Amino acid sequence: MSSPQQGDFACRLCGGGKLYLYYTLGNDGRFRYYRCADCSLVNYDLASGLDQRQYTTAFVDPADDDDRRNHDKDQSFAFLAGYVAQPARLLDIGCGSGRLLYLAKRAGWQAKGLELSASMAARVRERIGLEVTAADFLEFDPPPGELEAYDVVCLRHVLEHLPDAHAAMTRVRALTRPGGFFLAEMPNVEGLAKKWLRLVVRLGLHRRRFPADFMAGHCNEYCRRSFEELLRRHGFRLVRWETYSKKPFANWLLNRIAVGTKARALAQRTMS
Numbered sequence: 552m553s554s555p556q557q558g559d560f561a562c563r564l565c566g567g568g569k570l571y572l573y574y575t576l577g578n579d580g581r582f583r584y585y586r587c588a589d590c591s592l593v594n595y596d597l598a599s600g601l602d603q604r605q606y607t608t609a610f611v612d613p614a615d616d617d618d619r620r621n622h623d624k625d626q627s628f629a630f631l632a633g634y635v636a637q638p639a640r641l642l643d644i645g646c647g648s649g650r651l652l653y654l655a656k657r658a659g660w661q662a663k664g665l666e667l668s669a670s671m672a673a674r675v676r677e678r679i680g681l682e683v684t685a686a687d688f689l690e691f692d693p694p695p696g697e698l699e700a701y702d703v704v705c706l707r708h709v710l711e712h713l714p715d716a717h718a719a720m721t722r723v724r725a726l727t728r729p730g731g732f733f734l735a736e737m738p739n740v741e742g743l744a745k746k747w748l749r750l751v752v753r754l755g756l757h758r759r760r761f762p763a764d765f766m767a768g769h770c771n772e773y774c775r776r777s778f779e780e781l782l783r784r785h786g787f788r789l790v791r792w793e794t795y796s797k798k799p800f801a802n803w804l805l806n807r808i809a810v811g812t813k814a815r816a817l818a819q820r821t822m823s
């Protein structure tokens with residue numbers, strides 16, 4: 552199946568019209584990702600359909616220091632603690648099992664979660680005794696006391712699933728106090744392993760096999776440049792961009808040389 556080499560829609564970040572085919576997914580290549588020549592955002596062509604299954608994950612005890620599934624959140628918290636005056640007021644959007652909330656509470660921070668899954672939100676509330684609201688944050692109306700009230704707003708592995716990043720960032724900004732921080736984690740489309748995979752597929756040296764019912768799930772794929780552009784448009788500046796791994800040595804390395812496939816970024820809201 553041949554794919555159009557140019558996208559017939561506008562870039563969802565900058566509105567630019569110069570979109571070139573960057574890679575495809577699916578056994579017949581029907582899920583097409585186009586990179587914007589202006590801002591570098593990789594835009595999925597939503598016309599091919601999107602996986603709307605919820606990204607439910609198993610509940611992991613947030614108080615279990617030994618569970619390896621908690622360790623990337625441990626990294627997130629240590630990362631934050633290096634920049635933010637403590638104790639801080641934190642909102643974790645898409646808090647999952649609540650490990651980050653648990654760590655924040657243990658350190659004396661004031662923490663609250665938002666979680667799409669009502670059952671997950673209830674389990675986290677029960678396990679760690681913190682407020683967790685079951686809501687889609689794009690539809691969540693913050694109470695007046697929460698507007699521009701948080702020292703830190705976190706959005707981990709959410710942005711890539713949202714077609715409209717501007718709507719998401721408008722919400723994030725509304726919740727972050729002037730001078731406050733925004734922590735984001737997302738795939739890094741320029742990760743070395745991803746570049747390598749795209750190269751060997753393009754050269755015909757490797758054929759990816761997808762499940763028969765595969766559906767694309769990521770709407771937008773970011774790199775440092777496109778993420779900075781998104782921040783700039785919403786009154787944030789990038790403080791730190793790094794990549795990470797759950798494996799300690801790889802993590803040490805990828806924190807220093809940002810070629811990993813998962814990125815962690817800290818941004819600061821402008822004062823106005």
Ligand SMILES: [Zn+2]
Nearest residue numbers: 562565587590
């Ligand atoms: Zn663009």
